Amino acid sequence: MFTPSQHDVRRFFCEIYQKTQKHGILTPLETIASGWIVQHPEYHDALADTEAALQADYSVDQGKTNPFLHLSMHLTIAEQISVDQPKGVRAAFQQLAHQFNSEHEAHHQIMEALGEMIWTSQRTGHPPDGQSYIEALQMRCR
Incomplete structure (x- = not known):
């Protein structure tokens, strides 16, 4: 499994x-x-300077959105949808895109559930729970 470093991810997007x-x-x-x-022009300045991007601090206490995390999550979600893994993510995406009349907003809805799943996994020390992730997405579809 490929596990890129923070710098690898930042260089990739820059x-x-x-x-x-x-x-x-x-x-x-x-x-x-x-x-x-x-689709995220608000991040273009951060992406324009690789060296500054490598040094930037996007910790929670800084109160700034991490553009590299955000874009990475979009990429992850796009891959999940393309292979429908976990099973049901594609259907949830399609329903959310219809519900919000926006594929981008559907991604952001999925991103919130994905972030919650990752946070829970890190907090509990358990592997990510794909089933609870799908259930959280289904709740957003109502």
Whole structure:
């Protein structure tokens, strides 16, 4: 399993932003990430300077949204939807996209449930619970 470091993730998104600005060739994964970068212009300044991005502090006490975490979660959710894993995430996404009339807002709804699942896993020391994640998504679909 590939486990990128914080710096790896930040470099990944900064490089994609820079390639996109120069109309460079992107891999399929980079193309998906670039689509999310385009939809978040509020992060472009953070992505424009790789060295500053590597040093930036996005701890909770700083009160700033971590653009790299946010974009990583979009990428994770896109992958989950594409392979319907955990089972039911694609149907929940489709229902949320219809409900909110926005695929982007559907991602943000899923992101909240994903964040809760990860937080619970870290707090309890148990593996992530895919079933409770899907149940949380289904609750958002009502």
